[in-house]
Amino acid sequence: MPRCYEVGVDDEMLVKALRAREESAFRLLVDEWTPLMRRVARGHVSTDATADEVVQDTWVAVLRGIDRFEGRSSLRTWTFRILTNIARTRGVREKRAVPLSSLEPTVDPARFRGPEDPYAGGWKVFPVEWPSPEDAVVEVERAEVVTKAIARLPERQQMVITLRDVHGFPAAEVCELMDLTPANQRVLLHRARAAVRAAVAERYEEEGR
């Protein structure tokens, strides 16, 4: 699916089209954002059904509000802000702090030299270099491994890496959408990226053995 931000459809055009009641514009946004909105909503409320209602109510609010949209933020920022505001009015889901396990290393300590070694904390063996994703076959395969690795992540890590790296939301916006401190956002993002990197690395390290 082409992303509307990538195919060069800008906010101004979209807002104009929505105000003109053009269904194609609405369809483009619905296709692009709804699955992600559902996941963000699900982070705030306790059931899938409630998340679906939140998404539905958000789109209604977007349509009703579009004539008053002033463009001080992007249309996406505005829409997701409406979403989290609606979700919070329904939100009963208990928020957990980033668990202590977040302080555990993200790379297996066995990969590094022990404390008695003069190069304590240095790599025992350097990470194996990967073939370049500029090769189309490598790119397809890499994308597959990354997709699967993201799908296996714990929920909040998955949400953060999806918003940040897959959809390109800025850090501050992710903090706002997920009620995270900047430091916790980075912890979750780092753990997620490290796990995804490890999944790709595993593939090439097996090969090298």
Add this chain to the structure above:
Amino acid sequence: MSEDAAGGLSCAEFVELVTDYLEGALDPETEGRFVLHATACPGCETYLDQFRDIIAVSGRLRTDDIDADTRDRLLAQFRDWKRGA
């Protein structure tokens, strides 16, 4: 930490700072050590490159498709709104 560790950081410490570095969240002194380490240690340079690689690949992934029922329901809502309902 080893006396010899490049930049005064060990590799085990380096790998935990990669996201903070990419986010510009390191204090200037730690950032300096991080950069120094990356230039001196091929293993960590590779590790940093691989983070950049998976971030770039993530940005090119296809996003989830909407399910047909949800889409139909939302489009029906749109038509109601358009009619002024």
